[in-house]
Amino acid sequence: MNQTAKLAWRESDTPEEIAAALRLLEEEYPISEGGRGLKLKFRKLNDAENVSRVVRNRGEVTIEYSTLSGALRGVGSALAKIDGEERTSFSKLGIMLDVSRNMVMRVEHFKKWLRRLSLCGCNEVLIYSEDTYELEDEPFFGAYRAPYTIDELKEMDDYADALGVELVGCIQTLGHMEQLLQHRYYSSITDSERIMLVDEPETEKLIRKMISFWSSALRSRRIHVGMDEAHGLGRGKHQTLHGAENESALMTRHLKLVSGICKENGLSPMIWSDMFFRMTNPGHEYYDYTSPFPAGLKKEIDPDTQLVYWDYYHTQASDYRKMIARHRELGREPVVGSGIWTWTRLWYDHRTTMETALPCIDVCRQEKISELFFTMWGDDGAYCNYDSSLAGIVRCADLAYGDRDENDSADRFEAICHGDYGAVIAAGEIHAKIKDDFEVLSPMLMWDDPLLGKYFDSCKRADPEFDLAYLDELDDILCRIMPAAENRNAGDIGYAVDLIKFLMKKLELRGALEAAYDLGDRLALRELVTTTIPAAIAALVEVDAGFRRNWLQCAKAHGLERIQIRNAGQLARLEELAVRIREYLDGTIERIEELDERLPHSVVPEKMNRYKEVSGGSWIN
Structure with missing residues (x-):
């Protein structure tokens, strides 16, 4: 590993926008x-592409660039x-960046990310916010979130702009x-549970x-207005009020309204294309x-609305090429949204990211797509150690610039x-494949009810010896990351060590x-x-403390309660397991009912990826 270079610059040799950054x-x-x-030293190039060229010679580094983002990537390279x-x-x-699924990143931490993004040559951040922004005279909009x-957004925007990064709502x-829509205050605008x-x-x-x-909040004149996955559009209150209507007609009519409002505000809209x-x-x-x-x-x-093609699942280049062609059938040059896998993960998942993002990047480069971003979702609670995903940002940016x-x-x-x-990459291997069509999701194992063992049971149906193979893999990961356990700068490795120890126990x-x-x-039960x-309880206490430390360093306090409740529930159920075993051993109960109920191995394993699916027999939270 190289020691970071020391760099010096003079105002007289540096363009003003670069000096500000x-x-x-x-x-x-x-x-x-x-x-x-x-x-x-900096030299501006006249090039249609975004170029970053670094030339080192006798105590000097000359950065040749065509855009500000190219220049700052050159600084990162230097x-x-x-x-x-x-x-x-x-x-x-x-x-x-998803700031709607429980985690709202602190302003200072966001600035830290912006510095890293700019040095990777990135020039765009979309802030995905469903209701986590304050609206005047709307007390329930983002309440308790x-x-x-x-x-805050203006402060973030000013900082981003100085680093050549466009912030987009x-x-x-x-x-x-x-x-x-959970708030009855908004019952008048509710079609169904999720749809306005x-x-x-x-x-x-x-x-x-x-x-x-x-x-008003951001200087960008672009906005993403969402409108994806509106399943059942018009099938709730709208149908009661107006009767059944074609989904396509409802969608295009609503889009026309929203696009018009955007234009009135001087904004150019884009939407997810899936509907x-x-x-x-x-x-x-x-x-x-x-x-x-x-x-x-x-x-x-x-015609003025951009379509955003999102895809973080396909692993074959042909799929991306076909979907880009399909968007062009609609007369549109799509914006493409790939993914850096942070959702349903306790740690950044490099393997899945590379399996899906690499073919996407390659096809987008070949097809001359002009805009590409990487989604970082927080489904089911945003419990990923988000700083670990900086490794994915660096790697994907390198690939986008052609560095393999x-x-x-x-x-x-x-x-x-x-x-x-x-x-960081090794720690992400806690998300493991035990078969080509079955993966072990570490958060589901972590929150699997200790008495019911629903997730453990499902994994056993996929592979009767999955636990032995997974234990061996976890032990290997632990050995590889232990030397870096004190490094918490971009993924808390010590926290990853604690996670693995708990999963193993x-x-x-x-x-x-x-x-x-x-x-x-x-004797074994005793x-x-x-x-x-x-020992498992003690390990979980360490994990919970590490999670809290990392959360409060990165995010606002709200949202932490959801994960602490999960961890506290796990602790309570581990304690309950000990009580039940003691009662069984002393004859207070004749059997442990939960342990008697296990599905036959012939039953197809379920692919569970939500806390509610593994934490109990029902989905009651």
Whole structure:
């Protein structure tokens, strides 16, 4: 691993926009105005592509660039001692950060991320916020969710702009609004549990407020208005009030309204494209390559609205190529949203990211797509250690600029994120494949009820010896990351160590519990009560403390309660398991009912990825 280079610059040799960015980067990096270090010089190129070229010569580093983002990527390369030319066809490259699924990133931590993004050559961040922003005279909008104030967003926007990054609001104006619609205050605009009521004046009134807010909060004249996965559109209160109506007609009419409001506010809208594809086939499938679009749909979609093609599942380049072609059938050049896998993960999942993002990036480069971003969702609670995903951002940015050498990514990650790339990637292997069609999700194992063992049982049906194989894999990961356990800069490796230790103890506990109970081995059951269960509880206490530490460093306090409740529930159920075993051993109860109920191995394993699916027999939270 390279030692980070020291860089120096002079105002007289530096364009003003680059100087402004360097002054912000000086807060953290060994970059100084007029100080000691390799002398930075900048030369602007006239090139249609985004070029970043770094030339090192006798104590000087010359950065040749065509855009500000290319220049700052060059600074990142200089810090990492990476020379040479890189170029990308993407005029916009960045991420979409989900701040709606429980976690709202703190302003100062967001600024830290912006510094890293700029040094990767990224120039765009979409802030995905369903209701986590404050609207005037809307007391329940974002209530108890730590919404951003307009002043916070303006501060973030000013900082981003100085680093050459465009902040774009990414909201919802139709579906995915269940967090807001849970409040009876909004019953008048509710079509169904997740979908707003179209053709309703009160809905229009609220949407006007939402779009006006983002127009005022950010300098960008673009906005993402969502409208994806609006399953059952018009089938709730709208149908009661107005009768059944074609979903396509409702969608295009509502889009026309929302697009018009955007234009009134000087904004150009973009939307997720899936609903227009789902309308073409009976199964409402998005990734449909053959079904014809309804006659006239191309004309009905507002011509000034960009379509965003999202795909973080396919692993074959041909799928991405077909979907880009399908969007072009609608007369649109799509924006593409890939994914850096943070959702339903306790730690950034590099394997799945590379399996899906790499073919997407390659096809987008070949097809000359101009805008690509990487979604970072927080489904089911945003419990991922988000800083670990910086490794994915660095790697995906390198690939977007044409650098396929992962050693460069490791050096860049160390220089700009101060993390251990190998350890972060290795820790992500806790998300393991035990068969081609079955994966072990570590959060589901973590929160699997200790008495019911629903998730453990499902994994056993996929592979009767999954626990032994997974234990072996976890032990291997632990050995590889232990040397970096003190590094918390870009993924808290010590926390990852604690996670793995708990997962191993829980696996061992469940395997020993089933064997001892089935055999009636009273001595082994007593050992579980006196040794194994207390060890698992102690390990979980460490995990919970580490999670709290990382959460409060990264995010506002609201949302932490959801994960603490899960962990506390797990602790209570581990304690209950010990009580039940003692009662069984002393004859208070004749059997442990939960342990008697296990599905036959012939039953198809379920692919569970939500806390409610593993934490109990019912879905009652």
